[in-house]
Each structure stands twice: as C-alpha cells, then as structure tokens.
Amino acid sequence: TQLLEQSPQFLSIQEGENLTVYCNSSSVFSSLQWYRQEPGEGPVLLVTVVTGGEVKKLKRLTFQFGDARKDSSLHITAAQPGDTGLYLCAGEKEEITNAGKSTFGDGTTLTVKP
Amino acid sequence: DTGVSQDPRHKITKRGQNVTFRCDPISEHNRLYWYRQTLGQGPEFLTYFQNEAQLEKSRLLSDRFSAERPKGSFSTLEIQRTEQGDSAMYLCASSLAQTSFSTDTQYFGPGTRLTVL
Numbered sequence: 001t002q003l004l005e006q007s008p009q010f011l012s013i014q015e016g017e018n019l020t021v022y023c024n025s026s027s028v029f030s031s032l033q034w035y036r037q038e039p040g041e042g043p044v045l046l047v048t049v050v051t052g053g054e055v056k057k058l059k060r061l062t063f064q065f066g067d068a069r070k071d072s073s074l075h076i077t078a079a080q081p082g083d084t085g086l087y088l089c090a091g092e093k094e095e096i097t098n099a100g101k102s103t104f105g106d107g108t109t110l111t112v113k114p
Numbered sequence: 115d116t117g118v119s120q121d122p123r124h125k126i127t128k129r130g131q132n133v134t135f136r137c138d139p140i141s142e143h144n145r146l147y148w149y150r151q152t153l154g155q156g157p158e159f160l161t162y163f164q165n166e167a168q169l170e171k172s173r174l175l176s177d178r179f180s181a182e183r184p185k186g187s188f189s190t191l192e193i194q195r196t197e198q199g200d201s202a203m204y205l206c207a208s209s210l211a212q213t214s215f216s217t218d219t220q221y222f223g224p225g226t227r228l229t230v231l
Contacts, residue, residue, distance in 0.1 A: 004156075006156075031219075033219060033220070035222075040224075040225075040227070041224050041225065042118075042120075042205050042207075042222035042223050042224045042225045043157065043205075043222045044222070045219060045220070045221060045222075048219045088156050088157075090156070090157075090220075101159055101162070101170060102147075102159060102220060103159065104149075104156030104157045104158070104159075105156050106154065106155050106156045107155075107156050
C-alpha cells in the first residue's frame, strides 16, 4: 500500500485547460513537497508546504496543503505544453524518527497537447 | 553549475558485475540521500547521510548495496553482483538540515540510469 496516493495516474488535456491533481494519505506529514520530473532527469522541486491549510502560488500553479496535513492538491490554470511531465508529491511523516526519510507517491503523468 | 551532480549518467553492465555511482551534492548541504526509481513509480528511499554519518540504511535493498560518504562531501553507491532487477534510475539528492530532526527540502541530481544485461 502506497503511503502517498496520487490521482489521477495519467492525465491528457488540451492546451488552455485547467486541471487539478491530488496527493492523499491517511498519515500526517510535517511537510510535503511537489516535484516535476521529465524523462531521464531527476525531479525538480516546485514547492514545499508545511502549514495545514497553506496555499502557495507559483505563476499558473496553485498548491494547497490540507488542514489536517494529510493531503495536498496542485491546480494548474491554462495548461501549456511545457507543463507536460511527471508530477510527484513527497512528504516526511510527522514522527520525529522519520526525519530525513521522504516518501514519494507514484506521480501523475500529465500530457498537455498543443 | 552549483546543483547536485551524478556520474555516470548512464551505466550498462553485465549481470554479476559490480558498479559504483558517484554523487556530488550542493556544496553547503549537510544531508545526502540515495533513491531508486523504476519506470512508472516514484523514487524509493534507500539511505541518507548527515555529514559523514549514515543515519538510515535499513532500506537498502539488500546486502549487495552499500553507500559511503567518507568526508561528508561526495558519496558513492555501490552495487555488488548486479542482477537484472537492479536496472533502474538511481537518484541522489542533497539538503541543508538545521538540526538532526529538522524537516528539509531535497534537491535532486539528474540520476544515473543503470541497465543490467
């Protein structure tokens, strides 16, 4: 069983559409990160959220951390072909013994068609 | 370029051979992590160091896997007697942790793609 469940697994949309992808868990996380990964490359950090209910914006991307710090969402407005990639969420569980041990979801593969 | 670097980017080897990968972290970062990623999955945590101390190695996949960070700077990951199931992307990440128990943000290198024939 995945600690972090990401949905949908695959998403294919047209340029200009909006989309939301989700990262859910039954565990509480002290922090959660979103990464974007292109084929053959390492993940690139987009944002870190640490406070329940926190909302962060990065241009057309809006990230939200759930109030209970168990889930997160990523919303993209007016998607562009350059947004294509694998979107990964990762987090550290709240227990102190888990410091330094990030768990990743299996990601959402996004394809934006021109 | 001051990001995390990994060498080699690609490695093809025959089953049974030993391989070693190198990771150079961001220079001021005290933590260094190793992950494995297979196709269609997210990175899987293997081990991490705080300075030269290996703080977690229970998730190394088998006793064929070992990692070192002798001077608290670069790190190596060695796989002995490689098997076809070891084929994967091996990712390194680094971070700056304020305390031993602090939350930190990891920055990844480009990875080493291993293919075991």
